[in-house]
Structure formats: structure tokens, C-alpha cells
Amino acid sequence: MTTLILGLILWSGVHFWKRLAPDSRERMGDKGKLVVTIGAVLGIVLMVIGYRAAEGAVYWGRSPAMTGINNLLMLFAVYLYAASGAKTRITRKIRHPQLTAVKIWAVAHLLVNGDVPSFVLFGGLLAWAVVEVILINRANRAWTPPPVAPMKKEITAIVATVVVFAIIAAVHAWLGYNPFG
Numbered sequence: 095m096t097t098l099i100l101g102l103i104l105w106s107g108v109h110f111w112k113r114l115a116p117d118s119r120e121r122m123g124d125k126g127k128l129v130v131t132i133g134a135v136l137g138i139v140l141m142v143i144g145y146r147a148a149e150g151a152v153y154w155g156r157s158p159a160m161t162g163i164n165n166l167l168m169l170f171a172v173y174l175y176a177a178s179g180a181k182t183r184i185t186r187k188i189r190h191p192q193l194t195a196v197k198i199w200a201v202a203h204l205l206v207n208g209d210v211p212s213f214v215l216f217g218g219l220l221a222w223a224v225v226e227v228i229l230i231n232r233a234n235r236a237w238t239p240p241p242v243a244p245m246k247k248e249i250t251a252i253v254a255t256v257v258v259f260a261i262i263a264a265v266h267a268w269l270g271y272n273p274f275g
Contacts, residue, residue: 095144095214097140098214098215099218100144101138102141102219104136104137105219108129108133110225145211153209161275167202167205168262171198172195172255172259173255175191175195178191197220200217201216
């Protein structure tokens, strides 16, 4: 569990750096981006290794209904992430589509993984995303929605969502976690 927690701390720390110490982060320039990238990747590696090795009490497991809800939420989370890059129409309504996607992803995974390591991993990333939104909104109170995107971008985001969701499902199946029950 220690490795998992260290990964969460590292992930959160490098992401909070810009919000909590903006002058320090800005002084580093491009080297700061490299530090964040290395820290984030190392954080992910530690979270994956730590999660796979962690043990803990199980309070609930997957059910067909929760698996279906999980998959629908995951499809929406992947769409929000794709929409963020394409600046589709939904990004005119949701200020932080990527962080919203992380929150939806975390909740979806908590629905089907009711064990302590999942509470730490998915709950920890949910907490990180909530705090990140709060910090961003405090630093930048004003928000102007992006202009309306052409339909081509909407279609691109939908196609990207289907492709990425299929890849994610395949990777989960390959790792032994069949996302479809």
C-alpha cells in the first residue's frame, strides 16, 4: 500500500506545484515541464505497481448492473477527455472537462471496486481532481467558454472516444480485468 500512496503523493505533488507555488514552477520554465512529466509518469508507475500489489478488505464487488453503469460512465469520461482536446460543444458547458473526466472515471471505478486499495487509488485521484478544480477556480475566477466548434470536431471526438474506449477495454482484458463482466 505504501507504493500506491507514494505514487498518489508524487502525482498530486507535481500537479499541485503549479497551483501552490506558481513562481517556483514558472522560474524553472521548460525544465519545470520536464520535472512534472517525469514526476507524473513515475507517479503512475508507482500507483500501478502499488495497486496491483496492495491487499485490503473487500466491501463489495462487481455486479452486472454496476458493470454496465461503470462502462457508460467510462464512455462519457473518455468522451470528455476527447472533447477537451477538440474543444467540442460540451466544453462550452463544462469548464474543466479533463478533470471532470477524472472524477467520473474515479467514481465509475469505485462503483465496481469496493476494496481498500481501490478506495485509496480511485478515491485519492478523485480527491486530487476535486482539489485541483478548486485551486484552478480560485486562481482564475473568470472563465470564457470556447467558441462553438464545427461539427467535424464533434465527430472526431466521438470517433476518438470509441477507439480509445476499445483500447482501454482491450488493455483491461489483457491484464485480466474483463470490463464487460
